Amino acid sequence: MRQLVWSLVALLALFGVAGCEDKGLAIGVSAPLSGDIAALGQSTRNAVLLAQEEINAKGGIRIGDKLEKITFIIEDDENRPESTATVFQKLINQDRVVAIIGSQSSKCSNAGAPIAESAGIPQLSPWSTNPNVTRGRKYVFRSCFIDPFQGKEVAKFARDTMKARTAAVLYDVASDYNKGIAEVFRDEFARAGGRIVGFETYNTNDKDFSAQLCKIKGANPDILFLPNYFNEVPLQIQQARKLGLTCKVIGSDSWDNPELIKLGGREMEGTYFTNHYSPDVDRPASREFIAKYRKKFNAPVDAAAALTYDSVYILVQAIEKAGKAEPRAIRDAIASTKGFNGATGTISYNGTGDPVKGAVIIRIKNGKFVFDSAVN
Amino acid sequence: MSVAEPKRASLVNFRNVAISALVVTALLQLLGGMGLFNQYYLHILAIIGMNIILVVSLNLVNGYLGEFALGHAGFMAVGAYTAALIAMNLQLPTALRLPLSLAGGVAAAGLIGYLVGLVTFKTVGDYLAITTLGFNMIIVNAIQNIDYLGGPRGLTGIPKGTDLITVAACVVLTYWILRNLVHSGYGRMWLSIRENAIASGLIGVNVNRVKNVAFTVAAAFAGLAGGLWAQYQQFITPRSFDYLKTTEILVMLYLGGMGSLSGSILGVVFYTVTMELLRNVLGMISPQLADLRMLLSPLILVVIMLTRQYGLMGNREWRWLQPKREESPVGTGA
16 A cells, blocks of 8 residues: 555656646646547547647747747546536646636536636636626636527527517426526517417436427427437437427527437428537638648537637637736736637627627538528 | 553544644645645645545445445535525625534535435335435435526535635544444444344344434535535536435445545545546646546556455554544454
């Protein structure tokens, strides 16, 4: 036992010495590399490594009048709040990072935020859409839109573009994301003059939705809103169709995964959902990023990867603008970002940690995600 | 342990260890505040402390009483949410708010634990495991469906109350109470129930009541850990307290060894430190290796459990953490 401890200590000391080489400017990344959304963690890491390679190929980041290499320290937060807190403590106090990208899910960002805030280290989350994450915090930012915005856009789209008069919602009550969007949709759709005829819930990992769908069928809505994750939506649509529910179906950015079509097949045809970006939009920044990402990793580009890539560049731009690698100056530079031209659209900050940016509506056609329209 | 052992008054006893632990943590906290000690290490120490409270208290039920309860994280949730609500709604200085909220958490978790115990101890063995697991799920699901508690979004904006000294003090208190309980009449009754419940009943032990005492005490201390946790992390979400958390507590418990309070400490320290060492070491070699952490740590656990079947300290104790006048240590095979 004692030998084991000593050998561990010796090993650590050894690596401590080895780790002292100069790696340039350190930026932390907290990503769910393992746990229930590990796939998303992998694309986060890919996007970060892609950006790091690009920046260092150019000689590094320009601070004042000299170029400095940049190193991203990527830590696994397991998609658990308590691990995220540890990761943030390590990044800030051990690795002395000047800023942190992450985490991805809102519950993790929420656990890291008090630590970043009290240490005065800017935190930029790519994918946390829960409004609470940035609320009342000075050092916490995100590069995605928030749940209320999305719920509102879906409601507007359903009411104005699809001319729906009545709508029904089926959502996972045990997940903060689904619940948040469902409630905003309910309120906004009613405000736009529509009528909610069904508001049904289930719990994560349920497989049988027939009871709820039967009730919804009885109400005969014009449109069915499913703000649920891509692994559950196909099952819901298939069961709805089997029950004879023929209305149109719409969804939210949680649909954004190739698995959706693989699982759902033909039943997914003609459905719509909102997303952070669409690969089809003819924007040079998006096109360039997608091409580079596909070439390097040979993997489909999800919204989390694009958002992470944007977050990295928002941060890099802010550091260059600040002219010094000092957390406070970087924070002010992020807050004053205007018209950042990223892979997911144009991003500006308006005094809060939430960006001003648009969403896109995507339509599923011939088994593909096709760009339908953009909303701002 | 021979009778002829000379009675040296060793300085290494529980009181001195506890006092020095408190002094050291207070010192570290002070140094950390001045920027002379790495806050990351303070954080790990705090996590270790809170996990010790959880594991030591579960040891009461799973180790000394010999039952298999699977709902510990649920009681932690009750304590965490109660303490958080009290802390958020009381406009008091921290010195008053913290003990009040912790006491609230302990009381609520203890009460729920008592009620759950009344029902579940009608079953034994696997059935008890399933019913306690069920209660864990019920608690988590209930919180998810109460909007006042933030629902699935969790509770944000809990004031910061817990620091390392608070945690250390709670650990010492927990350990002291549990150690004395284990060596009290209740401790003997728990052990007798573990060895043979029917025989214990025959000699006059009120089996169900005595079992429920252990369960209630364990739940109350889980509530204490939850209350500390909520005011340390300043954010709690129901999913943090699901069966996965219970599993983590169980892993540390079995690693340290059943029926050994000092083993529980060792298990927690070993598990937490190994996980963090792996993070640091792997990260230094290459960022691509970070995934290996989740592969290596279970492997280490498997190797340990294969080589030491009763955990690091199964049914043995560090003598210096035992009460004085201990002539025939309880639960000691040696």
